Amino acid sequence: MAVYFECVTQASVSRAELFEKSLSIDAHTGSMADSQEKAVAGVTSGTIGLGEQVTWRAKHFGIPFRMTSRISELDAPRTFTDQQVRGPFKSFHHVHEFHESAHGTLMVDKIRFSAPFGPLGWLAERLVLGWYLPKLIRIRNDYLVKAQG
Known part of the structure; x- marks a missing residue:
């Protein structure tokens, strides 16, 4: 069974600007510096x-x-x-939504994932991935909201 979570982020920038930043390979790389995340194939810089x-x-x-990952809808x-x-998950599906709000933009991340390895994957989902992945999304979103240009 898959795990589902949402992260909601308020930003003072326009919906179009935040949308564009969210598709930026460079912004994603900057936000994930702690995990040394790097684009190594496909679109490796600019906007995907x-x-x-x-x-x-x-x-x-x-x-x-x-x-x-592939951008399947836009x-x-x-x-x-x-x-x-291809990758470490049995499945990973991430919907990014951008809504205009009185204070700029409300960004909603809807993520559904499942780990491989049957019962061991189920344990990993509940004991580690269930808190770790939302934390990564919050770090990424913080970076997008604070990044200039």
């Missing part, structure tokens, strides 16, 4: 678009990982979806 893929290399818990500046094509 509909149907395009990026392969990330990162280190989490001291373990190297590679994950390839409706600028309202929403886009990225999905794992």
Whole structure:
């Protein structure tokens, strides 16, 4: 069974600006500096678009990982979806929504994932990934909201 969570972030920038930052490979790399995340194949800099893929290399818990994601849906500046094509998860689906608000933009991340390895994966989802992935999304969103330009 998959794990689902949402992260809601308020930003004072316009919806179009935050949408564009969220598609930036460079901004993502900057936000994930602690895990040494780097784009190593596909779109490796600039803005990723509909149907395009990026392969990330990162280190989490001291373990190297590679994950390839594809932008499967894009409706600028309202929403886009990225999905794992290859990588450590049994499945990973991330919907990014951008709503205009009285204070700028409300960004909503809706993430559904499942770990491989049956019962061991289920334990990993509940004991580690269930708190670790929302933390990564909050770090990324903080960086996007604070990044200038």
